[in-house]
Amino acid sequence: MKRAFDELKPYLDQAMALNTALVLFEWDNETLAPEEAGGLTGRVIGLLSGQYFQAVNNEQVVALAKQCEAEGNLTEAEAAQVKELEKELEKLSHIPRKEYEEFARLTAESTRVWAKAKETNDFSCFAPVLKKVLEYQKKFAGYRAKAGEKLMDVMLKDYEPGFTTELLDQFFDVIRREIVPLFHEVRDSKVQIPDEFLTGDFSDETQEKIGRFVAEYTGFDFRKGVMAVSAHPFTTNLHNKDVRITTHYTNRLDSSLFSIIHETGHAIYEFGIRDDLTQTMVGQGASMAMHESQSRFFENIIGRSRSFWEPIYPKLQEAFSENLGKVSLEEFVKAVNKAQAGLIRTEADELTYSLHILVRYELEKELIEGNLQVEDLPGAWADKYEEYLGIRPETVAEGVLQDIHWSQGSFGYFPSYALGNAFGAQLYYHMKKEMDIDGLLAAGKLSVIRDYLREHVHQYGKLKDSRQILKDATGEDFDPGYYVKYLKEKYKALYQLS
Amino acid sequence: MKRAFDELKPYLDQAMALNTALVLFEWDNETLAPEEAGGLTGRVIGLLSGQYFQAVNNEQVVALAKQCEAEGNLTEAEAAQVKELEKELEKLSHIPRKEYEEFARLTAESTRVWAKAKETNDFSCFAPVLKKVLEYQKKFAGYRAKAGEKLMDVMLKDYEPGFTTELLDQFFDVIRREIVPLFHEVRDSKVQIPDEFLTGDFSDETQEKIGRFVAEYTGFDFRKGVMAVSAHPFTTNLHNKDVRITTHYTNRLDSSLFSIIHETGHAIYEFGIRDDLTQTMVGQGASMAMHESQSRFFENIIGRSRSFWEPIYPKLQEAFSENLGKVSLEEFVKAVNKAQAGLIRTEADELTYSLHILVRYELEKELIEGNLQVEDLPGAWADKYEEYLGIRPETVAEGVLQDIHWSQGSFGYFPSYALGNAFGAQLYYHMKKEMDIDGLLAAGKLSVIRDYLREHVHQYGKLKDSRQILKDATGEDFDPGYYVKYLKEKYKALYQLS
Numbered sequence: 001m002k003r004a005f006d007e008l009k010p011y012l013d014q015a016m017a018l019n020t021a022l023v024l025f026e027w028d029n030e031t032l033a034p035e036e037a038g039g040l041t042g043r044v045i046g047l048l049s050g051q052y053f054q055a056v057n058n059e060q061v062v063a064l065a066k067q068c069e070a071e072g073n074l075t076e077a078e079a080a081q082v083k084e085l086e087k088e089l090e091k092l093s094h095i096p097r098k099e100y101e102e103f104a105r106l107t108a109e110s111t112r113v114w115a116k117a118k119e120t121n122d123f124s125c126f127a128p129v130l131k132k133v134l135e136y137q138k139k140f141a142g143y144r145a146k147a148g149e150k151l152m153d154v155m156l157k158d159y160e161p162g163f164t165t166e167l168l169d170q171f172f173d174v175i176r177r178e179i180v181p182l183f184h185e186v187r188d189s190k191v192q193i194p195d196e197f198l199t200g201d202f203s204d205e206t207q208e209k210i211g212r213f214v215a216e217y218t219g220f221d222f223r224k225g226v227m228a229v230s231a232h233p234f235t236t237n238l239h240n241k242d243v244r245i246t247t248h249y250t251n252r253l254d255s256s257l258f259s260i261i262h263e264t265g266h267a268i269y270e271f272g273i274r275d276d277l278t279q280t281m282v283g284q285g286a287s288m289a290m291h292e293s294q295s296r297f298f299e300n301i302i303g304r305s306r307s308f309w310e311p312i313y314p315k316l317q318e319a320f321s322e323n324l325g326k327v328s329l330e331e332f333v334k335a336v337n338k339a340q341a342g343l344i345r346t347e348a349d350e351l352t353y354s355l356h357i358l359v360r361y362e363l364e365k366e367l368i369e370g371n372l373q374v375e376d377l378p379g380a381w382a383d384k385y386e387e388y389l390g391i392r393p394e395t396v397a398e399g400v401l402q403d404i405h406w407s408q409g410s411f412g413y414f415p416s417y418a419l420g421n422a423f424g425a426q427l428y429y430h431m432k433k434e435m436d437i438d439g440l441l442a443a444g445k446l447s448v449i450r451d452y453l454r455e456h457v458h459q460y461g462k463l464k465d466s467r468q469i470l471k472d473a474t475g476e477d478f479d480p481g482y483y484v485k486y487l488k489e490k491y492k493a494l495y496q497l498s
Numbered sequence: 499m500k501r502a503f504d505e506l507k508p509y510l511d512q513a514m515a516l517n518t519a520l521v522l523f524e525w526d527n528e529t530l531a532p533e534e535a536g537g538l539t540g541r542v543i544g545l546l547s548g549q550y551f552q553a554v555n556n557e558q559v560v561a562l563a564k565q566c567e568a569e570g571n572l573t574e575a576e577a578a579q580v581k582e583l584e585k586e587l588e589k590l591s592h593i594p595r596k597e598y599e600e601f602a603r604l605t606a607e608s609t610r611v612w613a614k615a616k617e618t619n620d621f622s623c624f625a626p627v628l629k630k631v632l633e634y635q636k637k638f639a640g641y642r643a644k645a646g647e648k649l650m651d652v653m654l655k656d657y658e659p660g661f662t663t664e665l666l667d668q669f670f671d672v673i674r675r676e677i678v679p680l681f682h683e684v685r686d687s688k689v690q691i692p693d694e695f696l697t698g699d700f701s702d703e704t705q706e707k708i709g710r711f712v713a714e715y716t717g718f719d720f721r722k723g724v725m726a727v728s729a730h731p732f733t734t735n736l737h738n739k740d741v742r743i744t745t746h747y748t749n750r751l752d753s754s755l756f757s758i759i760h761e762t763g764h765a766i767y768e769f770g771i772r773d774d775l776t777q778t779m780v781g782q783g784a785s786m787a788m789h790e791s792q793s794r795f796f797e798n799i800i801g802r803s804r805s806f807w808e809p810i811y812p813k814l815q816e817a818f819s820e821n822l823g824k825v826s827l828e829e830f831v832k833a834v835n836k837a838q839a840g841l842i843r844t845e846a847d848e849l850t851y852s853l854h855i856l857v858r859y860e861l862e863k864e865l866i867e868g869n870l871q872v873e874d875l876p877g878a879w880a881d882k883y884e885e886y887l888g889i890r891p892e893t894v895a896e897g898v899l900q901d902i903h904w905s906q907g908s909f910g911y912f913p914s915y916a917l918g919n920a921f922g923a924q925l926y927y928h929m930k931k932e933m934d935i936d937g938l939l940a941a942g943k944l945s946v947i948r949d950y951l952r953e954h955v956h957q958y959g960k961l962k963d964s965r966q967i968l969k970d971a972t973g974e975d976f977d978p979g980y981y982v983k984y985l986k987e988k989y990k991a992l993y994q995l996s
Contacts, residue, residue: 017545021519028522035721037740040777044736047515051549223533238542242535279538 004067005078011061012081016279018052020238022104027244029108030230042108049104050097056085057092065089077277080463084281091158094143103136107409114407115231123378123396126407131374133409134367141368152368155412159288160419162467165365168415171480172361175354175418178484180388182491183351186339187390189495195335197323198254204229207249210319211260217312218264218298219450220245221271232404233259233346235266235295240278243267253320254336255347258299265298266291268450272458282462288413290466292420293427294453300350300421301428301486302449306333307441337494341389343398351491352389354421359384360403360414368411422483423470427457429482430474502565503576509559510579514777516550518736520602525742527606528728540606547602548595554583555590563587575775578961582779589656592641601634605907612905613729621876621894624905629872631907632865639866650866653910657786658917660965663863666913669978670859673852673916676982678886680989681849684837685888687993693833695821696752702727705747708817709758715810716762716796717948718743719769730902731757731844733764733793738776741765751818752834753845756797763796764789766948770956780960786911788964790918791925792951798848798919799926799984800947804831805939835992839887841896849989850887852919857882858901858912866909920981921968925955927980928972 117126230246245263366372393399615624728744743761864870891897
């Protein structure tokens, strides 16, 4: 007799194929598609999203999913797929297909409007579109909310199951209580770290060439991946044999360099998903925060360490000889770890990074709760930056328009970045007990580190949730104390604080 | 009451969306996708093709198409869509969905195997895949063939409706009778045309920069289009606001230049399709030969004329100053029109071009009729080149592996190239009666020429077939005599023949 899962499989495959097509359209949209294609391509994306909706959310699928559970003859991977499907059904079954399609079409357009608005430094052309995106997301969350459930909690579920607004409020309290004073100490310290040599007139070609080298050195496999340019760096994947990262080139040599290491961290996660899980509903990273834990682990804990650069710094000096020719490894490493208030999240140092997230988290909450209007965002944004970081953006391009996320409808996504830092620190202190990380880096043996993470984190995809992965890997439940410990150790040493 | 067409429309839209996704995957596959992605992405392509198959070929669609005809209340564009749908149904309804999906998966893979085989100059790794592709196409044609109908005729229908093997045999007889002797006269002429200055060590960057300029000058609209690099230049489009061309860079400066003008001709056609037709089943060029007529019109009749280069030759000289600095416009134009036997079709001059097609047409026929085995192709190919062009390829890369088409399953496609030349010549002699083409080119007014073609050819998409377009535009039925006349006039003058 055929199992219910075997009957379900073709539906899941159809959904996977449609989803992969949507991923490719998104990639193309961000990296290549011509300016005027948006409207008509948006129609295609809307229709494909509708088909995805239909492939997942139909009577047969709902019945087969129930039957799968009743039969109870599933492998671990199959059971996880059914569970993931039910999560997706919970989401989709509450949203009318027409609205779902409209929303897909809208976000294809809104990301383009955002890019244009950022380019022209004009919030007013973006505001009406963002307003629509927000209204859709609130409406969708409203459809799904259980009695008394906060809209923000519904949204958070899609990115980090198990982390509610209540828990996040506590987490960000720790950041406010521990990291803000630490940042003030650093700011007031007398230690001056020169970093003017990081700025210059670098050609895209030079940056790309060394960027590709560093990506490959960190673990990006170009036989299974592509690197391109987009307004905002991101990683996406069609499956575990096609993982794609982007970067952008500026007049700071560390900007594209560390964004590439960051996206490579994401990519290493996706390359590491087991072959039997890729192209299934559990064939992605466990959660957004777990993904960020990997990207930020590689970018910061690994990528900003002295040992990482030890074997390859001469190569970097050669690429940027005019700027780095006379800069020692020590000076370079100090410079790329310099903590200072800045306006751009993706270029923030490790210490101030979570303060950028704090701003976004608080604004998101207010937008969703209706206490803040979209029109008032630029001002509210500037006020929060002044409050937490002591500086105020002079343009919307370096203010509220810097991130793509809200244009995509990703409200509730930003907290994952801060959580990711905390996950990464917890993993790091555990790994240090098992291996000599600095020794490995100095010897250029990054593969040992990648293999460890692959074994304990990457391979599972969504078979386990982020909290379980942390528990199994470190023997402990999530503990943000490691993150605080890590920042204190690092920045007290760097700034010679007691 | 709702018309049957309004009920049919959502099915057509779904099919369009799936088809657009397949186009994007094909583009990505040829231009960007990483080496190892093929297998898993092939699975996605197979599944999407199956969904396309299902969207078009199902009971409701078949019934609605019939009902549309019975109701008889269709606009011209709607009627054309229903007609096109029925053509598609004729094709699909004979092919089992499973085989259709397998074939889609196979060709995604086979184009990669072809690229690899060409790169490594190894026919043996490609032969088994090509054999499978050919067998599928023969099987599919067999399913569709009416009693006594030739398999080749079934295949031709998909590219150039109305042109049977019988007609093509006659057409190629004209070429054999008229063009082969003309080529011999040219070859034996004492006129020597120097062209060594076209060869050099040109950087991709230089070629790309001037290539983009020439594309734009010819009429490529970068707000609605993209230019990239692939093994074999091609044009594709998602719709009339997203048209994409590729080129490749070699040590001949005219190679990428004229391939770009060629693909721009295709692109101008797709840009010119009416807005109410794009994203429908008739929103593409009328036929393959009509498409080629436009690409080859721009590449050869326009692009290789003295008047075309008159305003922009200084710019070209500047880009390639080392090679062209001391070459006069006259010498350059003569060089890019030089006729000589060569091995590569896409780099062939206008005179020998049809002989390259003659080789392929004859080989295709033999393959399909079973008189030639795939394993024997390299030898048979070389023999035909020796027979018609007097030269023999020394490697398979410059022989049978030079074209992508067969790897895609496009048997019966090549004749369109020769037909396209003939369509273009017929249009040209008619246009000359209406406008001073050389005067317009010398004044840089290409838009007048584009506008004429848009009005008489491009805008209609598939509303009319190629023969009807020719009739309406020129007042005459298809007449290959114009093609012979054009080549004779041009080459007798160039080689000072009587």
